[in-house]
Amino acid sequence: YLPVDMYIGGVEHAVLHLLYSRFYTKFLYDIGVIDFDEPFHKLFNQGMITGKNGIKMSKSKGNVVSPDDLVRDYGCDSLRMYELFVGPPELDAEWDDRGIDGVNRFLKRLWNLLQDSKDGDIKATKEMIKLRHKMVYDITSRLESFSLNTVISGFMEYNNKFIEVAKKEGGIDKETLETIAVLVSPFAPHFAEEMWEQLGHNETVFKAGWPTYDENEMKDDEIEIPVQINGKTKAVISISAEATKDEAIAAGKEAVADKLTGNVIKEIYVPKKIVNIVMK
Structure with a gap:
């Protein structure tokens, strides 16, 4: 088991x-x-x-917070996630009971x-797939850098995005x-196990492998770029991320056609950054 990671x-x-x-290790070596x-x-x-x-x-200062009361009211997963959420793990953080409400709301929204x-047999759309791969990349990167507070905030951000997608598509694919269940499992294990079971699995979520991501699936199909005339932004256009120079300039000129009064x-x-038209 040694050396410890x-x-x-x-x-x-x-x-x-x-x-x-x-000392003991160096002696044994x-x-x-x-x-x-x-x-x-x-x-x-x-x-x-x-x-x-x-x-x-x-105890002597009388400022100890009993975890038993918080576990009773919110559950141990909410408490655990809030402790990670309060700030960078290497810094001290001031306890505030009110903050646990936000984490608890996140878990309720994810449950909903x-x-x-x-049960909706939702088919994965390009938007769902792209968000999923971005989420795996983001959460894994934050976890590996030990930025645990931003892992929790990342879950909240992506959950909000998936909720918006679900409103359009009638739900999210299995x-x-x-x-999500696997990514959440180290931080809210009881919640993740229940999610995993509800999704039809009989074995523990902790036997599932850690999700992987594909950078190609993370690429945006369309991008927004500003269109400038003599260095001043006059419009913003949406174009294909793979648009050629001619295609981008044509789209840009069309967007500002009424402003092209000179030569x-x-x-x-x-x-993928900007279209700039220089006029005399």
Whole structure:
């Protein structure tokens, strides 16, 4: 089991815990018992949840928050996700009971999306597929960089996008819902297990592989770019992401035709960025 991939602990343990764990490891390495001389690949010091005004929670100060009450009212998944959501994990964060409501609402909205979609045999549209692959990429990248608070905010952002798509399409396809369940599982395991079962699976969600993404599926079919005349934006057009220079300039000139009152001396297209028409 050694060396450990990541050691997570409070900075107050940085001296003694690390001292004796590293000392023992180096001693065992020196006498030939093990073939590595460091017990951990990576060290991460997490911040602390504090009371109001950043004061450390303690029974003597009377500012301790009982998790039992919060679990009873919101469930342990909401509590767990809110603790991650309050801020970067390496920094201290001030506890505020009111913030857990937002996370709880997110889980309820995701649950409603599941209920509205699971029995509808919804076919995946290009928009759903693109959003799914973007979500896997974003969530995985944030998780690997240990930006756990932005993982939770990312779930909220993508859930809102999927809800808007579901309004148009009558729901969300099963593969996307399964992907969401797997991505959510490390942060809201009980919720994810229930999602997974409702989607027709008998085994635990934790036996499912981590989702993968395809960069080709993430590409936008259309892009919006500004059309400028002599460096000043006069319109914004939607064109194919693969549009040629001639196609982009033609679309741009059509959008500002009523403003082309002089002699056009130059037409510039910066791919996927801008159309600029220079007039004299």
